[in-house]
Amino acid sequence: MIAFYCDKCGDENTYNYTSPLDSTNDLITIDCSNCQNSHNIHIWSSNHSSNYDYNIQNAYKTSDYEAEYKSYINSVIFNQEQLLNTAISEVTNKSAFINRLLFTQSIVNLETYFSDTIKHCILNSDLLLRSFIINSDKLKNEKYTLQNYIMNPNFIYDKVKGRLNEILYHNLAAVIDIYENVFQIKLSKILTNKRSYLEKSISIRHDCVHRNGKTIDGFSHEITQDDIIKLTTFVSELMIEIEKQIQPVRIKFINENNPCADFSEEIPF
């Protein structure tokens, strides 16, 4: 099975490959099922063996270290680009409903980015996992018996994973708390005076999702093409800036897990 994440849209693609009987080298092209980006794949195998290995262009093998993380980033950035392209097309001048959908989706993308990357970082680093527990009002004072630990060697990991799954990632205060106290990244400083703009946009997203675009008092939000473009651009720039700042944190825990790796890498966009 050939399995990879597309480096354009982040989607996972799989392909059932069978080695040809008369050759130890093969070259195939697979188009991403989501964005149709073409991927050339060089496959090789030893003589008379069904085992093979492969190199792939414009993609990450799913088995590669950190491939999943890169796919999260590529996916949200691709979705933001799609949103922006749709927002500047004429369709957004015609439908208040479509405008609400596009506006809402930008916040959903940001929420997905927070959720995927925060969970990945904390669950892949002993240091960050410890720091999360110490800073979690819910977890830090919980008490368990020795039996809990004996019965489940992953007890602490599972508790943290459960807590991370409970967090609502459109709760900006909760997200800022994790960035500032666990990752030591001053998210409120990155947001500067745009925090109230983001909070207002999150609240409009709530009204769009739960009240068809109306406030609790029945007031209808008017979302224009300019509003969508402004929010989409802001969310993309915010994610890119956070990603720049989280790189050293990631590199630290990657090296913590693989002392010989000496990992350093550019941001994948």
Ligand SMILES: [Zn+2]
């Ligand atoms: Zn793709």
